[in-house]
Amino acid sequence: MRQIKPIIKRELHSYFATPIAYVFIVIFLIMSGVFAFYFGGLYERGQADLIPFFNFHPWLYLFLVPAVAMRLWSEERNSGNIELLMTLPVHKMDWVLGKFFAAWLFIGLALLLTFPIWISINYLGDPDNGLIIASYFGSFLLAGGFLAIGSCVSAATKNQVIAFILSVVVCFLFLLAGFPMVLNFFKVFLPQIMVDAVASTSFLTHYDSITKGVLDLGDLSYFAITIAVWLYATSLIIDMKKAD
Amino acid sequence: MLLLLQHMSILRGVITIMIECLNLSKKFGQFTAVDDLSFTANKGQVLGFLGPNGAGKSTTMKMITGFLEPTSGKVKVCGLDIADDPIAVKSKIGYLPEGAPSYGEMEVGQFLHFVAPLRGIKPNLVKSAVESVISRVNLENVYFQKIETLSKGFKRRVGLAQAIIHDPEVLIMDEPTDGLDPNQKHQVRELITDMSKDKTIILSTHILEEVHAVCDRAIIIAGGKIVADNTPSEMEGMSRYHHAVSFVSDLDTELLNKIKQMNCVRDVAYDARLKETTVFPTQGLFIFDEISEFLRKQSIQVKSLKMEAGRLDEVFRNITQSMGEREVVK
Numbered sequence: 001m002r003q004i005k006p007i008i009k010r011e012l013h014s015y016f017a018t019p020i021a022y023v024f025i026v027i028f029l030i031m032s033g034v035f036a037f038y039f040g041g042l043y044e045r046g047q048a049d050l051i052p053f054f055n056f057h058p059w060l061y062l063f064l065v066p067a068v069a070m071r072l073w074s075e076e077r078n079s080g081n082i083e084l085l086m087t088l089p090v091h092k093m094d095w096v097l098g099k100f101f102a103a104w105l106f107i108g109l110a111l112l113l114t115f116p117i118w119i120s121i122n123y124l125g126d127p128d129n130g131l132i133i134a135s136y137f138g139s140f141l142l143a144g145g146f147l148a149i150g151s152c153v154s155a156a157t158k159n160q161v162i163a164f165i166l167s168v169v170v171c172f173l174f175l176l177a178g179f180p181m182v183l184n185f186f187k188v189f190l191p192q193i194m195v196d197a198v199a200s201t202s203f204l205t206h207y208d209s210i211t212k213g214v215l216d217l218g219d220l221s222y223f224a225i226t227i228a229v230w231l232y233a234t235s236l237i238i239d240m241k242k243a244d
Numbered sequence: 245m246l247l248l249l250q251h252m253s254i255l256r257g258v259i260t261i262m263i264e265c266l267n268l269s270k271k272f273g274q275f276t277a278v279d280d281l282s283f284t285a286n287k288g289q290v291l292g293f294l295g296p297n298g299a300g301k302s303t304t305m306k307m308i309t310g311f312l313e314p315t316s317g318k319v320k321v322c323g324l325d326i327a328d329d330p331i332a333v334k335s336k337i338g339y340l341p342e343g344a345p346s347y348g349e350m351e352v353g354q355f356l357h358f359v360a361p362l363r364g365i366k367p368n369l370v371k372s373a374v375e376s377v378i379s380r381v382n383l384e385n386v387y388f389q390k391i392e393t394l395s396k397g398f399k400r401r402v403g404l405a406q407a408i409i410h411d412p413e414v415l416i417m418d419e420p421t422d423g424l425d426p427n428q429k430h431q432v433r434e435l436i437t438d439m440s441k442d443k444t445i446i447l448s449t450h451i452l453e454e455v456h457a458v459c460d461r462a463i464i465i466a467g468g469k470i471v472a473d474n475t476p477s478e479m480e481g482m483s484r485y486h487h488a489v490s491f492v493s494d495l496d497t498e499l500l501n502k503i504k505q506m507n508c509v510r511d512v513a514y515d516a517r518l519k520e521t522t523v524f525p526t527q528g529l530f531i532f533d534e535i536s537e538f539l540r541k542q543s544i545q546v547k548s549l550k551m552e553a554g555r556l557d558e559v560f561r562n563i564t565q566s567m568g569e570r571e572v573v574k
Contacts, residue, residue, distance in 0.1 A: 014350070017349045080341060081345045083311055086311050087310055087341070089334040089335035242311070242312075
């Protein structure tokens with residue numbers, strides 16, 4: 001496990017050695033601002049909270065997180081680098097975790113850089129800062145969930161474009177699992193317990209409850225388990241596909 | 245006698261088996277890439293893998309380095325089974341994959357500083373390890389350059405540097421000189437020869453002269469099987485050209501026939517374009533003196549007269565093509 005640190009360091013460094021980091025951060029900041037102010041009416045609502053800001057995060061992540069995740073493994077496979085990585089005396093899980101945490105930290109950094117909006121709202125009124133911190137935390141967890149999915153999809157293909165599109169689709173399904181349009185479909189042929197089970201896999205349901213300020217152990221462990229399962233799947237897929 | 249000598253040296257600990265492949269097979273679906281392959285390599289040996297494209301050279305190397313798991317069979321490196329302890333085995337190996345992949349956006353120095361701890365070098369020794377490997381493969385001038393901006397030769401040397409940074413006991417290189425210019429090839433070969441004393445080296449190549457230049461044992465692989473395992477000079481001995489005498493001169497058919505009728509001569513070949521005559525001796529004979537004597541007596545103007553050691557490419561073709569035909573017959 002001591003090998004994770006140099007991997008995280010290298011990955012983070014590579015984000016900033018290429019324009020990826022700057023493009024991502026700038027787009028993320030602009031988009032989150034646009035969504036919050038224009039579509040969410042953050043200012044016009046006349047309420048001192050960041051609910052419109054956080055409400056749009058799932059939709060923002062839906063496209064931006066797969067864009068970060070798509071290169072995690074497919075680029076390594078495409079360049080043949082995977083052969084070097086997998087023959088170094090390093091556990092495979094160290095690579096999976098190192099790459100994942102580096103990307104997660106990177107998205108976390110972008111999220112932290114939205115702090116001006118938090119300062120503004122504190123200047124304008126008297127918001128519930130505990131709720132805002134919980135929401136930031138929930139947003140970070142949501143990004144981690146999307147990222148773990150993206151990591152797994154990226155391991156399955158050499159093509160980054162395919163990795164991106166598939167990740168968006170899979171993330172979209174997980175996001176919407178709690179919505180009536182999905183649940184109504186399942187209600188037709190599944191018993192209520194199963195429908196509830198499908199609904200409980202929804203990212204949105206768990207995210208919403210965290211951003212409402214309810215830090216429930218269930219929601220936290222939901223994200224933790226989701227991330228763990230997708231990362232484990234990543235390591236299995238690397239083994240299956242590395243020779244192609 | 246030879247066996248006895250080998251036995252004695254094993255007892256004295258001179259010969260240490262470093263790499264052991266036992267009945268190694270690898271199947272990709274229906275396709276058998278490596279088929280029941282067994283060999284051992286000892287300390288200090290430089291072993292060359294030869295074979296046509298798709299013969300299974302790279303696949304074998306990928307199994308030895310732990311990138312691929314064999315479908316059946318065993319790989320032991322330094323006495324350790326790779327299936328039991330892959331991390332321990334990988335830490336004893338330096339591997340240069342085909343095409344020397346690396347991170348293009350990193351500088352040479354950064355890349356080596358990244359690989360060093362992953363290769364198991366302790367944090368306080370990383371700096372000196374990087375410095376020493378940089379000077380060994382002459383990368384001082386490109387230390388701060390991004391790898392993607394380097395020429396092919398330099399990229400290959402960066403790949404070599406990451407493979408030998410931890411001074412591994414076993415070094416495995418997939419086509420280390422492929423695509424390099426003659427000067428770069430020479431440099432890489434010198435490096436390999438330098439390192440060969442205390443390491444076991446396996447390299448694959450298409451270039452037959454390379455086998456002669458650096459290897460002391462050549463294994464020819466075709467169709468996933470070992471079809472020959474000799475020293476390069478033994479392999480040359482298998483050639484039709486072994487001890488043949490060739491010279492450049494204008495000859496008429498009459499003279500050619502005269503040479504052909506000599507007792508010690510098995511056959512004569514004449515290349516009209518190069519005006520080169522090659523005289524093949526009867527099995528095991530040295531005919532250089534006879535031929536030069538004959539040419540002098542006939543007062544024929546000869547441009548170059550030489551005795552051939554044997555042509556590896558011809559041996560290679562004979563062995564691997566007959567292999568291919570056998571498969572067609574099946």
